[in-house]
Amino acid sequence: MARVGLTTERLVLAGAELADEVGFEQVTVSALARQFDVKVASLYSHVKNSQDLKTRIALLGLAELADLVADAVAGRSGKDALAALGNAYRDYAREHPGRYAATQLRLDAEAAAASAGRRHSQMTRAILRGYDLPEPDQTHAVRLLGSVFHGYISLEMGGGFSHSAPDTQETWERTLDALDALLRKWPAS
Amino acid sequence: MARVGLTTERLVLAGAELADEVGFEQVTVSALARQFDVKVASLYSHVKNSQDLKTRIALLGLAELADLVADAVAGRSGKDALAALGNAYRDYAREHPGRYAATQLRLDAEAAAASAGRRHSQMTRAILRGYDLPEPDQTHAVRLLGSVFHGYISLEMGGGFSHSAPDTQETWERTLDALDALLRKWPAS
DNA sequence: GTAGATTGCCTAAAACTTTTAGGCAATCTG
DNA sequence: CAGATTGCCTAAAAGTTTTAGGCAATCTAC
Structure with missing residues (x-):
């Protein structure tokens, strides 16, 4: 029997791609096995169980996102940095909705520490x-x-803003303005 | 055979209670049937499918929450009203975590309109x-x-704040202060 | 009050997901 | 190349989702 070359990393990456295509909820061990044209049980040598797979996808998303944010923020300060930070999160969520959804997974203490x-x-x-x-x-x-940032992205991606008038891009820009103003004049205790 | 007296409403309510106890993710047609000590197929006369059940729980949560918010805000204005609004959301999420999670379900256009x-x-x-x-x-x-509000509650309940120092109650109060200050001095375009 | 219509809950069954156990053969290591 | 490792397999149990069709308990109307 020819070996496909499964590894934990390849499974997690494929799972992340699948999540972006069909939604994080739909990522299942079975669906992944189907993609690799392999029997379901074969995956259990590489991931502990379904939860383990999802956790690993979440950790991948958090790490990727941290890298992108670090890159975006480098060399900036003040409002420039604030906007870069927010935009990095928002862009990632738009480009990788499944991965972003994964980052919202509730992690246990161990996974959270490793994240x-x-x-x-x-x-x-x-x-x-x-x-x-x-x-x-x-x-x-x-x-x-x-x-x-988290709330805005959740609501925007969940369609929470899609039924009202001004487009979301403008609200996003005004939100960054508002945060900048707030941080500059942070109310004393 | 004695009839249990299932109705869509009773199922949705029991589903909401189950969600609060074990998490919205764990609410399944099977689990609900178990609770009523009834065969799984019996539920399919009352709800279309699993998605339908979840959507109905979400609509229940949104409606309950709107009632609570309306009550909390009545007769208040300014920062008082702002705090009442935020606290109503936060308290509901704490008392009914499963229902609150349900309100985050992505609704299709039809359900969203009826929500x-x-x-x-x-x-x-x-x-x-x-x-x-x-x-x-x-x-x-x-x-x-x-x-x-949505982002804060999600992060707080997801444990996102639980690993750092100052307790979350203080952050919540300062957040309300900050929002009040921001709204009073909203930056012009 | 009973006949007939309604409907609540059932059995049966197919399709799918999760997970464990154990085995063979392809690959890597020395 | 022998032996150890391990990738992928078959088999199987347990659980969820959903549809189809049926019987009997209840409701409605005369």
Whole structure:
């Protein structure tokens, strides 16, 4: 029997591509086996189970996204950096909806520790250096930025904005303006 | 054979309760049949299929949440109203995590039209009356508030904040402060 | 009150997903 | 090239989804 050459990495990558095509929910061990024209049980030598596969796709997405963000933010500061950060997230979600959905998977403590999660929060924190916030507020601001970007992207991609008038691109730009203004005049406790 | 008295409403309600207990992902036609001690096929007289069941749970959640928000916001204005709105969302998500997760289900056009989605955006818009924003910006602000609340709740419930220091309650309060400040000094185009 | 219509719940069955166990042969290592 | 490794297989059990068709419990009308 000719070997196809399965590895965990190839499975995860194929799973990520499948997620972008048909949605993260539809990524199943069976669907992946079908793609490689291989029996389902064969995949269980490479991933522990269905959950393991999904977790690995999520970790891939988080790492890819962290790389893109790092690249986008490099050499920028202030509002420029803020916009680069937001746009990197938004563009990734648009180009890789399945992978982005994967990054929202609830990770257990172990997977979370091994994830690029910390890189993400540290990059956001780096951007705040341009805004001069006292320490306790920095963490609040990191969380606020995360909330806005994540929430905006979720709603936009979920069609939450698609039934009302002004186009979303303008709202996105005004959102970046608003965040910049807010960070420059952050209200004191 | 004694009849259990299944109806679509009872199934949807039981599905919502099950979602709160074990997670929206785990709500399945089979699990529900088990709860009613009834054969799986029996449920298919009341719901079209698994997707239909989930959609109905989502619509229930959206409607319940709209009622709670309407109640919370009534008679308030300004920051008071803003906080009531945000707290209503956050409290609902904490008390009914499965239902809240259901509200994030991507709805098709038909279900979206029949949903309480419009009530939600209109209540947010009503709050903005206390902040005196020109029209195009009102829509942007509605979307921003939706993004922040939704994003914050998703991240908080997904454990996204749980690995860093200051507790989330304080961040939440500072987030409401920040949004209030932002709306009062909304940057001009 | 009973005849007839409705419908709630059933059995049966097909198709699919997940997962484990154990085996053969293709490949890598020395 | 012998032996160890491992990639992919068959087999099988357990669970979910969905459709089709049937019986009997309930509701409606005379």
